[in-house]
Amino acid sequence: MAIQNVQSFVAGHWVDPNDAARTIQSAVSGETIARAGNDALDVAGMLDHARHVGGPALRKLGFHDRARMLKALATHLSAHKQVLYDVSFSTGATQADHLIDIDGGIGTLFVFASKGRRELPDGPVFIDGSIEQLSKSGSFLGQHICTPLKGTAIHINAFNFPVWGMLEKLAPTLLAGMPAIIKPATTTGYVAERAVRIILDSGILPEGALQLVSGSMGAMLDHLTHQDVVSFTGSAQTALHLRSIPVIQQNSVRFVAEQDSLNASILGPDATPDTPEFELFVKEVHREMTTKAGQKCTAIRRIIAPEDLITSVLDAVSVRLGRTIVGDPRDKDVQMGALVSAAQKEDVLNKVADIASEAEHVLGDPDQMTLRGADPSKGAFVPPMLFYCADPDAATSVHEIEAFGPVATLMPYKDLDHAVELANRGGGSLVASVITRDGEVARSVVAEAASHHGRLYFNNRDSMAESTGHGSPLPHMVHGGPGRAGGGEEMGGIRGVMHYMQRTAIQGSPDVLSAISDNWVPGAKKEDASIHPFRQTFDALKIGETLHTDARKITLEDVDHFAHFTGDTFYAHMDEEAARRNPFFPGRVAHGYLLLSFAAGLFVDPDEGPVLANTGLDGLRFMKPVVPGDSIRVALSVKHKTRRTADYGEVRWHVSIINQNDEPVAEYALLTMNAY
Numbered sequence: 001m002a003i004q005n006v007q008s009f010v011a012g013h014w015v016d017p018n019d020a021a022r023t024i025q026s027a028v029s030g031e032t033i034a035r036a037g038n039d040a041l042d043v044a045g046m047l048d049h050a051r052h053v054g055g056p057a058l059r060k061l062g063f064h065d066r067a068r069m070l071k072a073l074a075t076h077l078s079a080h081k082q083v084l085y086d087v088s089f090s091t092g093a094t095q096a097d098h099l100i101d102i103d104g105g106i107g108t109l110f111v112f113a114s115k116g117r118r119e120l121p122d123g124p125v126f127i128d129g130s131i132e133q134l135s136k137s138g139s140f141l142g143q144h145i146c147t148p149l150k151g152t153a154i155h156i157n158a159f160n161f162p163v164w165g166m167l168e169k170l171a172p173t174l175l176a177g178m179p180a181i182i183k184p185a186t187t188t189g190y191v192a193e194r195a196v197r198i199i200l201d202s203g204i205l206p207e208g209a210l211q212l213v214s215g216s217m218g219a220m221l222d223h224l225t226h227q228d229v230v231s232f233t234g235s236a237q238t239a240l241h242l243r244s245i246p247v248i249q250q251n252s253v254r255f256v257a258e259q260d261s262l263n264a265s266i267l268g269p270d271a272t273p274d275t276p277e278f279e280l281f282v283k284e285v286h287r288e289m290t291t292k293a294g295q296k297c298t299a300i301r302r303i304i305a306p307e308d309l310i311t312s313v314l315d316a317v318s319v320r321l322g323r324t325i326v327g328d329p330r331d332k333d334v335q336m337g338a339l340v341s342a343a344q345k346e347d348v349l350n351k352v353a354d355i356a357s358e359a360e361h362v363l364g365d366p367d368q369m370t371l372r373g374a375d376p377s378k379g380a381f382v383p384p385m386l387f388y389c390a391d392p393d394a395a396t397s398v399h400e401i402e403a404f405g406p407v408a409t410l411m412p413y414k415d416l417d418h419a420v421e422l423a424n425r426g427g428g429s430l431v432a433s434v435i436t437r438d439g440e441v442a443r444s445v446v447a448e449a450a451s452h453h454g455r456l457y458f459n460n461r462d463s464m465a466e467s468t469g470h471g472s473p474l475p476h477m478v479h480g481g482p483g484r485a486g487g488g489e490e491m492g493g494i495r496g497v498m499h500y501m502q503r504t505a506i507q508g509s510p511d512v513l514s515a516i517s518d519n520w521v522p523g524a525k526k527e528d529a530s531i532h533p534f535r536q537t538f539d540a541l542k543i544g545e546t547l548h549t550d551a552r553k554i555t556l557e558d559v560d561h562f563a564h565f566t567g568d569t570f571y572a573h574m575d576e577e578a579a580r581r582n583p584f585f586p587g588r589v590a591h592g593y594l595l596l597s598f599a600a601g602l603f604v605d606p607d608e609g610p611v612l613a614n615t616g617l618d619g620l621r622f623m624k625p626v627v628p629g630d631s632i633r634v635a636l637s638v639k640h641k642t643r644r645t646a647d648y649g650e651v652r653w654h655v656s657i658i659n660q661n662d663e664p665v666a667e668y669a670l671l672t673m674n675a676y
Contacts, residue, residue: 003023003032003033003034003035004033004034004035004190005017005021005034005035005036006024006034006035006036006189006190006193006214006215007193007212007214008038008041008211008212008213008214008215009196009200009210009211009212010041010042010045010046010049010211011042011045011046011049011208011211012049012207012208015038015041016038017035017036017037017038017214017215018037018038018039018040020037020038020039020040020215020216021035021036021037021038021215022035022036022037022186022215023035024036024186024187024189024190025341025342026090026379027090027091027092027337027338027339027340027341027379027380028089028090028092028328028329028330028337028338028374028379029374029375029378029379030342030378030379030380033090033190034190036186036189036190036193036214036215037186037214037215037216038214038215039215039216039218041213041218043213043217043218043219043220043223044220044223046181046211046213046220047152047181047220047223047224047228049208049211050152050179050180050181050208050209050211051150051151051152051179051227052208053207053208054152054179054206054207054208054209054210054211055148055150055151055152055177055178055179055208057206057207057208057209058148058174058177058178058179058206058209059124059148059150059177061177061206062121062122062123062124063116063120063121063122063123063124063126063175063177064116064117064120064121064122064642064643066116066174066175066177067112067113067114067115067116067117067120067175068113068117069174069204069205070109070110070112070113070116070171070174070175071109071110071113071114072202072204073109073199073202073204073205074106074107074109074110074113076198076199076202076204077105077106077109077195077198077199078106080198081102081103081106083194083198084098084102084163084191084194084195084198085098085102087190087191087194088101088102088162088163088191089329089330089337090190091159091162091187091188091191091340092293092329092337092338092339092340092379092380093292093329093337094329094334094335094336094337095329095332096291096335097291097292097329097337100161100164100291100292100472101161101162101163101164101292102163102164104161104164104472105161105163105164105165105166105167105168105195106167107475108164108167108168108171108475108491109167109170109171111171111474111475111476111493112171112172112175112475112493112496112497113171113175115475115476115493115494116175116497117644119493119494120175120494120497121518121519121640121642122641122642122643122649123518124147124148124177125145125146125147125516125517125518126145126146126147126501127143127144127145127517127519128144128145128146128503129143129144131143131513131521131522134507138510138522138523139509139510139523140507140508140509141507141508141509141510141513141521141523142505142506142507143505143506143513143516143517143521144503144504144505144506145503145504145506145516145517146498146501146502146503146504147501147502147504148176148177148178148500148501148502149176149178149227149228149229149254149500149501149502150227151178151224151225151226151227151228151229152178152179152180152181152224152228152229153169153173153178153179153180153181153228153229153230153231153500154180154181154183154217154220154221154224154228154229154230154231155169155170155173155180155181155182155183155231156183156217156230156231156232156233156234156242157169157182157183157184157185157192157233158185158233158234158297159184159185159186159187159188159295159340159341159344160188160292160295160296160297160340160404161292162184162185162188162189162191162192162195163191163192163195165184165233166182166184166192166195166196167195168473168475168479168490168491169182169231169490170182170210171475171496172490172491172496172497172499172500173229173231173500174205174209175497176497176498176499176500176501177500177501178229178500179208179209179210179211180209180210180211181210181211181212181213181220182196182210182211182212182213183212183213183217184212184214185234186214186215187340187341187343187344188340189214189215192212192214193212193214196210196212221242221245221247221248222245222247223247224247224248224251224253225251225253226251226252226253228251228253228254229253229254229255229256229499229500230242230248230253230254230255230256231256231257231488231490231499232255232256232257232258232259232486233257233258233259233297234259235259235260236259236260236484236486238259239257239259239486242255243255243257254499256480256488256489256490256499257486257487257488258297258430258479258480258481258485258486258488258490259297259484259485259486260297260402260484260485260486261297261298261301261402261426261428261429261430261431261481261484261485262301262302262399262400262402262426262427262429262484263298263299263300263301263302263426263429263430263431263432263433263470263471264300264301264302264303264304264422264423264426264429264432264433265281265284265285265288265300265302265303265304265432265433265434265435265470266304266305266413266419266420266423266432266433266434266435266436266445267281267303267304267305267306267309267313267435268434268435268436268437268438268441269306269415269416269436269438269441270436270437270438270441271435271436271437271460272309273309273312273316275437275461276460276461276464277435277436277437277460277461278309278312278316278435280435280459280460280461280464281305281313281435282313282316282317282320283320284300284433284435284459284469284470285300285303285317285320285408286317286320286321286324287469287470287471288300288408288469288470288471289321289384289386289406289407289408290321290324290335290336290384290406291336291471293336293337293338293339293382293405293406294384294404294405294406294407294408295339295340295344295404295405296471297430298430298431298470298471298472298473299408299471300408300433300470300471301402301403301407301408301409301426302398302399302408302409302411302422302423302426303317303408303409303410303411304392304411304412304413304419304422304423305410305411305412305413306412306413307412307413307414310388310410310412313410314362314388314410317386317410318362318363318386321363321364321384321386322363324336324383324384325372326369326370326371326372326381326383326384327371327372327373327374327381328371328372328373328374330373331372331373333372334372334373336384336406337381338374338379338380338381339380339381339382339405340380341380342380344380344404344405345380345381345382345405347404348382348403348404348405348407349366349382351401351402351403351404351407352385352403352407354397354401355387355397355398355401355403355407355409356387357397358389358394358395358396358397358398359387359388359389359395359397359398359409360387360388360389360390361385361387362386362387362388362410363383363384363385363386364382364383364384364385364386364406365383366382366383366385369381369382369383382405382406383406384406384407385403385405385406385407385408386408386409386410387407387408387409387410388409388410388411389409389410389411390411390412392411392412392413392422393422395411398411399422399425399426399427400427416441416444416445417444417448419445420444420445420448420449423449423452423453424448424449424452426452426484427452427483427484428452428453428481428482428483428484428485428487429452429453429454429481429484429485430453430454430455430473430479430480430481430485431453431454431455431456431457431470431471431473431481432445432449432452432453432455432456432457433456433457433458433459433470434456434457434458434459435458435459435460436458436460437460437461437462442458451482452482452483453481453482454478454479454480454481454482454485454489455473455477455478455479455481457469457470473490473491474491475491475493475496476491476492476493477491477492477493478490478491478492478495478496479491479492509523509524510522510523510524510525511524511525514543514544518543518640519543519639519640520543520544520637520638520639520640520654522654524544525544526544526545526546526635526637527542527544527545527546528545528546528548529545529546529547532547532605533545533547533636533638533653534603534604534605534609534610534611535605535607535609535610536610537610537674537675537676538610538641538643538648538649538651538674538675538676539676541638541641541651541674542638543638543639543640543641544637544638545637545638546635546636546637546638547603547634547635547636547637548633548634548635549602549603549633549634549635549636550602550633551631551632551633551660552598552601552602552631552632552633553629553630553631554590554594554595554598554626554627554628554629554630554631554632555628555629556588556628558590558594558598558628559573559588559589559590559591559594559628560574562590562591562593562594562597563591566591566593568591568593570591572585572588572589573588573589573590573591574588575588576588584625585625586625586627587627588627588628589625589626589627590625590626590627590628590630592622592666595622595626595632595657595665595666596620596657596666596668598632599632599634599655599657599666602632602633602634603634603636603655610674610675611672611673611674612648612672612673612674612675613672613673614670614671614672615650615671615672615673616671617655617668617669617670617671618668618669618671619667619668619669620666620667620668621666621667621668622665622666623663623664623665623666623667624659624663624664624665625665626659626665630659630660631659631660632657632658632659632665633657633658634655634656634657634658635654635655635656635658636653636654636655636670637653637654637655637656638651638653638654639652639653639654639669640652644673647675647676648673648674648675648676649673649674649676650671650672650673650674651671651672651673651674652669652670652671653669653670653671653672654667654669655667655668655669655670
């Protein structure tokens, strides 16, 4: 077999490894399959290329342009994922593992692409929160905005997910408008390099948006500025070393870490062996111990069960683990492959020895393995290993040592408070799962355990058919955890994008804030519409353009008719004396929805035109009651415009309903889809 030279991509060019390269072995056969590393890379030049070529090119694009770019990348990778499957077998991963790493990574790109189009503006500035009124009259306002940092994102990734680990960081980074330099773990870097080649060969990314370091980064981190971001996944020890680099501290370089985690799974006291929850718990434990051979930052390390159910849990988990087929991951019947390397196998076995000093070794002997299609003397194979700790209160190693492989420890709890106390002894974890159908159990766990966990996963018979599993971080939700887990939060939808942007407080007049945000702000200048806005295309409409309608008088007959026609005969609309006793009303008042209906009748143009559909309203507030005899009119202003497809865009209108005394009685945002 030819040995692959795993290259780096530096300032637009592929660079071979040099004499400083290290060799990489197959996790399955132990044969040397690749070499990676070059200690002469121009790391300062890579940073300069990203900052001055990649960054400006990305920032020329709006959020929606970058979201479309992510979707195109995901589609392109989907068409080439078989190539990644084929090369990933050498990492010890099975086909099922590939679906998590490769398909999961591609799916993450799709999610961020979709969220970017739906939740971010069609422009360069993200509006964070509502307007803050800083003066009595409203002439001086505040607004928080977010804009891309003008540096480089350095992604230092772990060995266990060479594709997903790369794409889950890359998606929010590119969506924010920031270039990335990726440094995958050398052990599986040949898979990441193949994925980067597929991405770059597509021609979808602008030049400088993505670079790759295969092997050591050298002194790259010594050249960082306050505009750069380091996003790290790996051990707590390495994270501490990186955080301590003087430049990172001196320049307050953003550092996002996802590191060690002793995750727990708690069997609820209601989940007895005769319930679907008990079987679900056993399945979750088995899956999390064996998927990726337990090499997952979210894998279950501590199995916490009621003391009166310990024997049942131990027997059920042991039986299921004992049936696991271990061997060559290319065999479709194999359920668990190898650890990623001989070094990783040695590390796991050393840590298992420490755990065994406090817990009974119940299942899994590394010296007595039966493998399917593989030689245990050559590959980095270990069996699923289960331990039992009878006294978890007195133990320390089971709460402090993470054997990063198919290793977990079962321990009993006395009551729910005790179970949570044991889970929290992990010192901060990425995830804890609770298998229960009892809402009070879930409520109690959240109250005491949420402070120690980045994610709490509850599952039972009602949700198990569609749930994604204890160990599956999803791009919609934050992935991270406090304390030992690193204190970071990756993904989380648009929250993850914010790691690569600067939040800035903007203060000024309504006109200034409107110009900055391309979003009409109440109090800003309006331009009277010379043509009815509903007769104008999306492109022709101007921010702040306003239609002022005629007035309509509200009569008692209107209120009565609306009440009987709709069935809304609430006393405030129908009973004068009862309404007067209400502290909010002077007597009978018009329905709020009557006002909305009449408002629409005042501003809607009935003929066919560019307005295609009314898709809803946001932020409805009724501010002052309207009584029979009052008049209302409407000011309809173009607040914001967002392109949605090649044919139409969304217009957000500010609607203000005003009475005869020029007092606002209701306000809301109306959403319509308008043709270009």
